[in-house]
Amino acid sequence: xxxxxxxxxxxxxxxxxxxxxxxxxxxxxxxxxxxxxxxxxxxxxxxxxxxxxxxxxxxxxxxxxxxxxxxxxxxxxxxxxxxxxxxxxxxxxxxxxxxxxxxxxxxxxxxxxxxxxxxxxxxxxxxxxxxxxxxxxxxxxxxxxxxxxxxxxxxxxxxxxxxxxxxxxxxxxxxxxxxxxxxxxxxxxxxxxxxxxxxxxxxxxxxxxxxxxxxxxxxxxxxxxxxxxxxxxxxxxxxxxxxxxxxxxxxxxxxxxxxxxxxxxxxxxxxxxxxxxxxxxxxxxxxxxxxxxxxxxxxxxxxxxxxxxxxxxxxxxxxxxxxxxxxxxxxxxxxxxxxxxxxxxxxxxxxxxxxxxxxxxxxxxxxxxxxxxxxxxxxxxxxxxxxxxxxxxxxxxxxxxxxxxxxxxxxxxxxxxxxxxxxxxxxxxx
Amino acid sequence: xxxxxxxxxxxxxxxxxxxxxxxxxxxxxxxxxxxxxxxxxxxxxxxxxxxxxxxxxxxxxxxxxxxxxxxxxxxxxxxxxxxxxxxxxxxxxxxxxxxxxxxxxxxxxxxxxxxxxxxxxxxxxxxxxxxxxxxxxxxxxxxxxxxxxxxxxxxxxxxxxxxxxxxxxxxxxxxxxxxxxxxxxxxxxxxxxxxxxxxxxxxxxxxxxxxxxxxxxxxxxxxxxxxxxxxxxxxxxxxxxxxxxxxxxxxxxxxxxxxxxxxxxxxxxxxxxxxxxxxxxxxxxxxxxxxxxxxxxxxxxxxxxxxxxxxxxxxxxxxxxxxxxxxxxxxxxxxxxxxxxxxxxxxxxxxxxxxxxxxxxxxxxxxxxxxxxxxxxxxxxxxxxxxxxxxxxxxxxxxxxxxxxxxxxxxxxxxxxxxxxxxxxxxxxx
Numbered sequence: 001x002x003x004x005x006x007x008x009x010x011x012x013x014x015x016x017x018x019x020x021x022x023x024x025x026x027x028x029x030x031x032x033x034x035x036x037x038x039x040x041x042x043x044x045x046x047x048x049x050x051x052x053x054x055x056x057x058x059x060x061x062x063x064x065x066x067x068x069x070x071x072x073x074x075x076x077x078x079x080x081x082x083x084x085x086x087x088x089x090x091x092x093x094x095x096x097x098x099x100x101x102x103x104x105x106x107x108x109x110x111x112x113x114x115x116x117x118x119x120x121x122x123x124x125x126x127x128x129x130x131x132x133x134x135x136x137x138x139x140x141x142x143x144x145x146x147x148x149x150x151x152x153x154x155x156x157x158x159x160x161x162x163x164x165x166x167x168x169x170x171x172x173x174x175x176x177x178x179x180x181x182x183x184x185x186x187x188x189x190x191x192x193x194x195x196x197x198x199x200x201x202x203x204x205x206x207x208x209x210x211x212x213x214x215x216x217x218x219x220x221x222x223x224x225x226x227x228x229x230x231x232x233x234x235x236x237x238x239x240x241x242x243x244x245x246x247x248x249x250x251x252x253x254x255x256x257x258x259x260x261x262x263x264x265x266x267x268x269x270x271x272x273x274x275x276x277x278x279x280x281x282x283x284x285x286x287x288x289x290x291x292x293x294x295x296x297x298x299x300x301x302x303x304x305x306x307x308x309x310x311x312x313x314x315x316x317x318x319x320x321x322x323x324x325x326x327x328x329x330x331x332x333x334x335x336x337x338x339x340x341x342x343x344x345x346x347x348x349x350x351x352x353x354x355x356x357x358x359x360x361x362x363x364x365x366x367x368x369x370x371x372x373x374x375x376x377x378x379x380x381x382x383x384x385x386x387x388x389x390x391x392x393x394x395x396x397x398x399x400x401x402x403x404x405x406x407x408x409x410x411x412x413x414x415x416x417x418x419x420x421x422x423x424x425x426x427x428x429x430x
Numbered sequence: 431x432x433x434x435x436x437x438x439x440x441x442x443x444x445x446x447x448x449x450x451x452x453x454x455x456x457x458x459x460x461x462x463x464x465x466x467x468x469x470x471x472x473x474x475x476x477x478x479x480x481x482x483x484x485x486x487x488x489x490x491x492x493x494x495x496x497x498x499x500x501x502x503x504x505x506x507x508x509x510x511x512x513x514x515x516x517x518x519x520x521x522x523x524x525x526x527x528x529x530x531x532x533x534x535x536x537x538x539x540x541x542x543x544x545x546x547x548x549x550x551x552x553x554x555x556x557x558x559x560x561x562x563x564x565x566x567x568x569x570x571x572x573x574x575x576x577x578x579x580x581x582x583x584x585x586x587x588x589x590x591x592x593x594x595x596x597x598x599x600x601x602x603x604x605x606x607x608x609x610x611x612x613x614x615x616x617x618x619x620x621x622x623x624x625x626x627x628x629x630x631x632x633x634x635x636x637x638x639x640x641x642x643x644x645x646x647x648x649x650x651x652x653x654x655x656x657x658x659x660x661x662x663x664x665x666x667x668x669x670x671x672x673x674x675x676x677x678x679x680x681x682x683x684x685x686x687x688x689x690x691x692x693x694x695x696x697x698x699x700x701x702x703x704x705x706x707x708x709x710x711x712x713x714x715x716x717x718x719x720x721x722x723x724x725x726x727x728x729x730x731x732x733x734x735x736x737x738x739x740x741x742x743x744x745x746x747x748x749x750x751x752x753x754x755x756x757x758x759x760x761x762x763x764x765x766x767x768x769x770x771x772x773x774x775x776x777x778x779x780x781x782x783x784x785x786x787x788x789x790x791x792x793x794x795x796x797x798x799x800x801x802x803x804x805x806x807x808x809x810x811x812x813x814x815x816x817x818x819x820x821x822x823x824x825x826x827x828x829x830x831x832x833x834x835x836x837x838x839x840x841x842x843x844x845x846x847x848x849x850x851x852x853x854x855x856x857x858x859x860x
Contacts, residue, residue, distance in 0.1 A: 032760040137723035139577025147569025150743040293567035293740040296730035310723040313580040323753040330462040
């Protein structure tokens, strides 16, 4: 048995407390796996009196989390505070610079500062690991970084936000609208009081930027991720999608194209029989398409104390066992610069739903515009009739570039008979 | 950059050739990932003249694969010959004993000799890696051994044989019988000329024994795996299963019970909406149920040159990068002895299909026997009527111990109106 790896846990929310509990209660088993003991020597949290379900009486406490970076009895810091800046960032920077390994669940921090932090870690010869930052308990980071390392990744995509997936699943099952289901999700604890990060797609975009950096060996490039959330999804679109044979999922997609690496987070229509379409509720799934391995899918819980702690401790045991990998799969100095592909160059099928005055000639106008922009319609549905009232019309198109589609939609929106801004969703084929 | 890792590839079938090709053609990218060059220095195959799609003119050739173990210019041997004994075993033993790392896709070898080989590798300080031996390109070994390491695994199960899954999928879709679909699978190259290892469940059992050793930290225990194959599955059972809301899948299941670790491979009825039921054709999937992470599912191609080579090279890069893990997750000396649970102690629901003479009183006799053995019937289906002719009757039971179920079936089989041996399949709930 080697020397004890001494762990400081910063942040004792549900994830931090569960991480500390498992590290302490399963110390013997983890030591057998790692080949050396792992001990929690220090923690940091504001409220020292709260019962967290774990005995921390023999562990040093720090009021200020950043102090963990300076402690001589800490070899590895678990950063479970969160946030792209502030205390979490200072702690991670200082810990790495002090030659301490860092394991973090903080996707926002890494999406914004991942490349710089990777450089700091490498300069000081320590590990920066973040399995828990993407898709919770699913071991997708090590799969991409190690297991599938020989593959050229053509595409990596996934359901990366359990809150959005829960809301979309519930909307489809119940026919209720977004606001109603969001309120329920908040009551059940599946959505935050301030849901913006989740439902506007930002959280999924953080995770996507990390997957893309790993898959393509490029610097983390969060700023160019195209992000659309799920607020605009209406029950009528879910019903139409169903009639066309699709489900609506919020996906994060990174793909290598001739124009560069495109990163996008938006609601998508996916065919009902696609494996990703079967992922319901709070579950996450990540699909990797590699030229050697083909398609692999990795499914599990994307959040929660247990799944997140599971991933955090996997990283801690790697450090204890001396298993090291570059943060984004290759040394930070060897990462290529970001090379973002503009959304306008996307080739995709589209779903469009219009609210139109039900009178003769409207569809002729719409289809003429599509023809003029070389958009080829695949199917069209108008449910019911209601002369001179506003009715929905939905259509899907064959593959066309996004620039043409947007031009067509801008013209369609100006038609007098079109009563609302058109709803547009991209169709993603697998 | 460190010293070059020198690789010898034993066996140049489709997997070996693809492994050599990717190692050679992607040497630069792999070196960036590993932090040191990886070079193929020697290969072994019988026919030196065959075009394998890769230039091996600058690589040493050995007629006798076992000679790779003695070469000074080989640090790591990829054993891609196959077979539980013979050349593959001699090569692996000698390579490990000579202080060379071994990466193997050979599930049969490890199922039979894994614990002993792990000891030899550890004694000589070298790695024995086998990601490619289980579920092809899916990185499930590292997921279980590293990513999910803190979890107590309650159950690990999966579709571990693509041939069987292809045959069952095709039988369901076409309504054809086993022999017919097997012949087609052989023509398409999805089944071997001698299909016994696959269709009789032996290949799945090899893989299951490795997953169980990893999940439960016990010595590999292939000999006590309960194995049933898919030959007895008839179209009538697939149709009844469908009516009851199930699909039939050949699963390998390892589970910790009060009686010990039960390992079993047999056709199962799984609910149509279970994620594992969605896995069709030649795909594999492995589900891990851990107490912290919950349920994770890992899906991909279970065989083929590309997926297998992908997994082999993941292991090679681990060795090159100095990432090491004990063969079965903990040192061989710390593995617990096998502790098999007998099938008789299984608690399960059952599907039973009888061929009976269609006359009054038969079902009364059957249900009386079930009652006497405390087997509680859940549902029953008799399709059509044909007085005094032989007709099928299918039923499902609530959970009961297998010993009771077998006693009941033995009695039912002796009823005069029961014209064939009863078909029995276990229902697996997720």
